[in-house]
Amino acid sequence: MKRSPAQRELINCHDCGGPVSFSALACPACGSREPAGPYVQSRAERRRHRAEEKNDQTLLAMAVLCCGIGFFYGSLMVGPWGAIGYGLIGAIIGVPAGFIVNVSRRLFG
Ligand SMILES: [Zn+2]
Structure with a gap:
């Protein structure tokens, strides 16, 4: 039946x-x-949730890191206004950089 x-x-x-x-x-x-x-929540859901949390942290960390590097570089090379400009550029680069790290971790990790 x-x-x-x-x-x-x-x-x-x-x-x-x-x-x-x-x-x-x-x-x-x-x-x-x-x-x-x-x-x-199933175990798979919890794992996916944890992975997403980690991805968010990576994205934030990369943005802050690149922003910091840009800020430092700009202040050394240009001065206070350069620090702001390079910091912004760093943050803009940091977000996709973090995204790439997340994607590559999913592919290779
Ligand atoms: Zn019942």
């Missing part, structure tokens, strides 16, 4: 264990408002 999509959607109620549709707002047997139980 082939299972219909509706049957495949049936899960066990988090509260009473009875069959309840995954998309149901409440359990028909016990009236539980959360028949699917509290949402739990």
Whole structure:
């Protein structure tokens, strides 16, 4: 017997264990408002979330680092206004640089 999509959607109620549709707002047997139980992140989701967090940190770190280098370089070579200009350029370069680091880590790491 082939299972219909509706049957495949049936899960066990988090509260009473009875069959309840995954998309149901409440359990028909016990009236539980959360028949699917509290949402739990899967391990893959957690890992992806951590990776994204790390990517954000890399992006920020690269932007700050390049901005700092530009600021330092500009102040040495041009003066205070050069520091601001080179700092901005550094930040603009740092964001895509961080992005490249993120992508290469995903490809090779
Ligand atoms: Zn129930």
